[in-house]
Each structure stands twice: as structure tokens, then as C-alpha cells.
Amino acid sequence: MLITADWIVPVTGEPIRNGAVLLSRGRIAELGPANELLARNPDARIHNYPGCTLMPGLVNAHTHLAMSCLKGLIPSQPFHEWLKHIPVAWNALSDDDIAASIAMGALRSIASGVVAVGDIAYGPESISIAADTGLGGVFFWEILGIELEGLPQALYDAEYPSDPLRGCQGRLRCGISPHASYTSGPRLLQGTHKIAMAQSAAFAVHVAESPAEVELLMRGQGPLTRLSDRLAAGFEAPGITPVRYLDRLGVLEQALAIHCTRVTPGDIGVLAAKAAGVALCPRSNAYLEGGSAPIRALADSGVALGLGTDSLASNSDLDLFEEARALQALEPSLSARRIIEIMTREGAATLGIAGRFGSIEPGRDADFAIFAVSGDDPHASLLADAGRSTIQAVMSAGVWRVLSSSPVMGVSRVERGSCIAAEKASLALASSMSDF
Ligand SMILES: [Zn+2]
Numbered sequence: 001m002l003i004t005a006d007w008i009v010p011v012t013g014e015p016i017r018n019g020a021v022l023l024s025r026g027r028i029a030e031l032g033p034a035n036e037l038l039a040r041n042p043d044a045r046i047h048n049y050p051g052c053t054l055m056p057g058l059v060n061a062h063t064h065l066a067m068s069c070l071k072g073l074i075p076s077q078p079f080h081e082w083l084k085h086i087p088v089a090w091n092a093l094s095d096d097d098i099a100a101s102i103a104m105g106a107l108r109s110i111a112s113g114v115v116a117v118g119d120i121a122y123g124p125e126s127i128s129i130a131a132d133t134g135l136g137g138v139f140f141w142e143i144l145g146i147e148l149e150g151l152p153q154a155l156y157d158a159e160y161p162s163d164p165l166r167g168c169q170g171r172l173r174c175g176i177s178p179h180a181s182y183t184s185g186p187r188l189l190q191g192t193h194k195i196a197m198a199q200s201a202a203f204a205v206h207v208a209e210s211p212a213e214v215e216l217l218m219r220g221q222g223p224l225t226r227l228s229d230r231l232a233a234g235f236e237a238p239g240i241t242p243v244r245y246l247d248r249l250g251v252l253e254q255a256l257a258i259h260c261t262r263v264t265p266g267d268i269g270v271l272a273a274k275a276a277g278v279a280l281c282p283r284s285n286a287y288l289e290g291g292s293a294p295i296r297a298l299a300d301s302g303v304a305l306g307l308g309t310d311s312l313a314s315n316s317d318l319d320l321f322e323e324a325r326a327l328q329a330l331e332p333s334l335s336a337r338r339i340i341e342i343m344t345r346e347g348a349a350t351l352g353i354a355g356r357f358g359s360i361e362p363g364r365d366a367d368f369a370i371f372a373v374s375g376d377d378p379h380a381s382l383l384a385d386a387g388r389s390t391i392q393a394v395m396s397a398g399v400w401r402v403l404s405s406s407p408v409m410g411v412s413r414v415e416r417g418s419c420i421a422a423e424k425a426s427l428a429l430a431s432s433m434s435d436f
Contacts, residue, residue, distance in 0.1 A: 002044040004034040005370060007378040009055040011344045012359040015378045021054060023366050026398020030362055051374050052392055053382055055340070056360050057115025057367040058320045059137070059347035062204075062258050062279040062308025064120045065130070066098050068105030069421035071312035073429055079210035079288040080223040082314065085429055089313075092428035093421055099125050100417025105318060106133040107414055111407050112319040112388040113369030115396040116348065116357040118204065118256060118279060118308065120177055124159045127172050133409065134396040136171030136367075138351045140204045140256075144179040145231035148187040151195070163199075171365070171397060173353060175202030178251075180209070181242055182216055182224045185233035186249055193251040202276075202352055205251065208242040208267070209259040210290045217242050243267035247274060256350055258308070261285050261293045268294065268301045277304035277350025280342075282326040284310030295331035299338065306347035307339075321387035328383060336379035366398040 001023040008019030008031055020034035022041060030037060038046070067086075074085045093101070102125055109117060116137035119126055127139045141160045143151065161174055178184035178192040189205070196203040208214065215222035220237030228235050238245045243263055246252050252274040260271065260278045271278055280293055298305060307327060309318045316322075324339050348358030360368060370393040375381035394402035401408055 001047065002037060002041055003047045003049065003054065003370075004038075005049040005052045005054040006374040007053040008360065009053060009340065009378050009382070010360040011056055011341060012361060019054070021360065021366075021368070023398065026366055028360055028362050028364050028366055031360060049370050049392060051372060052370050053373045053378050053386070054360075054368055054370045055382065056344045056358055057369050057394065057396055058113045058343050059116045059118075059306065059351070059353075059358055060109060060114045060308055060318065060320050061118045061256070061277070061306025061347045061350050062120075062281055062310055063105065063109070063117045063318070064311035064313070065102045065105035065109070065117065065126055066120075066122055067101065067311035067313045068108070068318075069093070069097065069101035069312075069418045070425055071316075071422070073422065073426050074313055076287045077289065078212070079290055080212040080227075082288050083227070085432070086313065088428050088432045089425035092424045095125070096417070097421035097424060098122070099129060100414060101421050102126050102129045103133065103414045104418035105312065106130050106135045107407055107409065108318045110135060110394055110396065110401045111391065112317075112321070113371070113386070113391055113394055114318070114320055115367045115369070115394070116171075116351070116353060118306065118351045120204070122158065124161075127174070131172055134399055134401045136353075136357065136396070138173045138175050138202045138353060140175040140177035140202060142177045142179055143188070143192055144183040146188065147233050148185075148191045151188065151191050155195075171356065173202060173351075175204060177204040177206075180206040180213070181232065181245055182213060182228040182235070183231045185235050187234055189246070189249050189251050193253070193255070197254065202256065203251070203254060204256040204258060204279075205246060206258045207246060207260060208262040209285070210288065211262065213242055214262045217245055241267050243270050254352075256306075259285065259290070259293070260298065261290045263294065263298075265297065268297050268303070271298070272301040272303040275303055276352060277306055277346075279306045279308045279350060280327060281308045281310040281323075282330055283316070283323055284308075284314040286326070287314045292330050295327065296333060299331070299334060304346050304349040305342045306350035307342050317388070319388045321383070324383060336377070336383040339383055340379050365396075367396050369394045
């Protein structure tokens with residue numbers, strides 16, 4: 001199969017005008033000028049996409065797909081207030097509701113060109129549903145609020161694979177996340193990190209997301225104190241920044257540091273030296289009044305950056321290009337080319353999956369998105385106009401997932417299941433909002 005477009009943007013090489021990608025057995029066999037590939041492969045089945053740009057499938061570095069059914073249910077407010085509503089909504093959901101919510105999030109991700117995620121998972125459903133829909137990436141089992149001694153049982157109960165390298169491999173990788181320094185105590189932070197490193201699994205932690213988190217760590221005060229007293233066993237305010245605290249515990253090594261809105265120049269140096277990467281979530285940070293990360297300083301520090309939508313409980317959609325436009329608005333000095341890299345190869349690097357996702361190269365799985373976008377500068381054109389509204393086609397693992405702008409997989413049953421979940425969560429929230 002040969003696919004032609006006005007532009008091929010491989011990310012690891014220069015854009016190819018009037019380019020083509022040759023596929024063989026679900027993999028990229030070759031890419032180059034369309035006329036050359038057409039001449040060498042006269043018998044190939046051809047899909048022409050005039051007026052379009054073909055790029056690698058996008059990498060959404062931070063999602064909570066399981067929370068997709070909460071879209072629009074919790075208003076914008078400071079993070080520590082918003083967080084109180086999450087367990088209320090969550091506890092109203094059955095396993096089937098959560099599965100429908102994950103499926104809806106996965107399909108919406110793919111429908112906007114995403115082929116890999118860094119997802120916070122709460123059990124094995126996220127990874128199995130993602131596999132069914134064609135979504136790959138890293139799935140971090142979230143374990144929080146327990147004593148270290150309870151960790152083996154908690155992992156067992158959450159059906160975390162006993163051998164994550166065998167249990168999930170290839171396009172699907174496993175990881176662990178202890179959520180944050182105010183919901184997991186120091187021993188649990190270290191224990192989860194130790195297991196992840198010993199198993200060559202991934203590790204992620206939310207860090208420096210809100211002013212309240214900094215206030216808690218620096219001074220032991222503020223609106224997160226009750227939560228940390230209840231969940232973070234053994235926590236004592238260290239009097240240093242969240243990044244320094246996690247570094248002192250030794251858990252930033254190879255970690256994906258999520259958010260990092262409240263970081264100092266010194267923190268940025270620590271992140272660059274230790275972390276696997278930083279996931280930026282500008283729209284969620286704005287929704288939860290957390291401010292903006294120092295994007296320019298992080299971008300210049302050498303730490304790998306990824307871009308994440310976070311969950312639909314704190315964002316309006318899972319469209320990574322909408323997130324990218326928010327990033328650019330906050331930091332106009334960041335070039336379109338760098339932002340496209342953050343959405344693809346560099347974002348994949350933050351998750352440790354750049355060897356498989358984020359660029360178009362011979363020998364790799366056929367993972368790409370085609371947008372009805374064209375212009376003399378393909379990076380700028382993509383950043384200006386690509387997204388759910390201009391998607392033409394998506395292929396992941398060599399299978400068409402979106403064709404003629406529509407998901408190939410039937411979505412009506414998934415949407416219905418997710419509507420039921422949203423209704424339950426909405427009722428639970430309505431009866432509890434007056435309590436807060
Ligand atoms: Zn998150």
C-alpha cells in the first residue's frame with residue numbers, strides 16, 4: 001500500500017513535499033518523494049491524500065482515560081477543591097461504567113490522531129481496552145494512600161502483572177504511579193519506585209501541580225494538610241520544594257514528572273539531571289488554577305518534554321493539537337517544529353517508548369495521522385489547523401482506525417455506556433456538591 005500526501009512529516013527527518021509512505025505487512029517499508037516511490041512500486045494499492053499532511057501518530061503523555069465520563073461534570077476551580085469531588089464521582093461508578101469510560105476516552109484519542117498515551121490506570125482494564133482500540137503506550141497503575149507494607153497486596157488486588165515485561169510488552173508497557181507526595185508517604189513513594197526500577201517498568205508522579213502542594217511541602221500548611229494526614233503515611237513537611245523532596249527520596253530517577261507548574265530554576269536543573277521527562281498539561285493547569293509551567297526554561301534545560309491533556313474531568317477534550325495551541329499561546333517563542341516534536345518523538349521519550357512511537361521510519365509499525373492541512377511550512381500549518389476537526393485518517397499498528405474523518409470502530413455502544421456512567425457520576429456529584 002502506498003499513501004501519498006502534500007507533505008510527509010517524519011519528525012526524525014526533514015519534511016518531504018509531495019511525499020509518500022510505502023507500507024508492507026503493517027509496517028513502514030519506505031518513505032520519500034511520491035513520484036519516486038510510485039515509479040518503483042507500480043503495482044501498489046494507492047491512497048491519495050491531496051491537500052493533506054501525514055505525520056506520526058501523536059503521543060498524549062498524560063491521560064486518565066478512566067475519568068473520561070466525568071467530562072464537564074466538575075467546574076473549573078482550584079485543584080485542592082476540585083480533588084474533593086473525584087472520589088464522590090468515582091465511587092458511583094461500576095466496573096462496567098469505568099470500562100465504558102476508558103473505551104470512550106481511547107476512541108476519542110484515536111479520533112484526534114493519538115496512537116500512544118501515558119495513562120494513569122486503576123487496573124488492567126485500561127491496557128486491555130486500549131489494545132482493543134489500537135491505542136498503545138504506557139499504563140501506570142496508580143497506588144496511593146496505603147502503608148508500604150500493603151503494597152504487594154494492593155498490586156495484586158489491582159491485577160498489576162507479576163512480570164510486567166511479559167504481561168505487557170511491545171506497544172503496551174506497564175508502569176506504577178504513587179500519584180503524588182501528598183497522597184503517598186515517603187516509604188510508599190520509595191517502594192513503588194523501587195519495584196518499577198527492579199522490573200524495568202515505567203514510573204510517574206504528579207509533582208508541583210498546585211500552590212497548595214508547594215505550601216504543604218514548604219511550610220506544612222494549607223488546604224492539602226488534611227488529605228496528606230489521611231493518605232500519606234509518615235509524611236512530614238520537608239521544608240523544600242516538591243521536586244527537591246522527591247529527589248531527596250531518590251524517586252525522580254527515570255521518572256515521568258507530571259505538571260511541574262511550580263518549579264524553581266534549581267528544580268529544573270534537578271529534573272534535567274534525573275527525570276525521564278516532564279509532561280506539560282497547560283489546559284488542565286489553567287482549569288485547576290495551577291498557573292503555567294515555566295515552559296521556556298524547561299524547554300531549554302535538556303529535559304525531554306511531553307504534552308498531555310490530563311483527564312476530561314479537567315479539560316474539554318482529548319485533542320492534543322488543541323493542547324499544543326494552548327502551549328504555544330503561553331510560550332510563543334517555542335517553535336512549531338519543537339512543539340510537533342513534543343507531541344511525537346520527544347513525548348514518546350518521556351515515556352521511554354521513543355524506540356517504537358513518535359516518528360515515521362522504515363521498519364516501524366505503521367502509526368500515523370493524516371490531517372487536511374497543507375502549506376509551505378508544514379509544522380506551522382499543522383500547529384495552526386490540525387486536530388479533530390481536520391483529521392482525515394489514522395492508522396495504528398498497520399490498521400486503519402479512522403477513515404473519511406470517522407472512526408472505523410463502531411462508537412454508538414461505547415458512547416451509550418459512557419453516557420450511563422456520566423449520569424451516575426453526575427447524580428452523585430449533585431447530591432454531594434452542597435456538602436463542600
Ligand atoms: Zn493526572
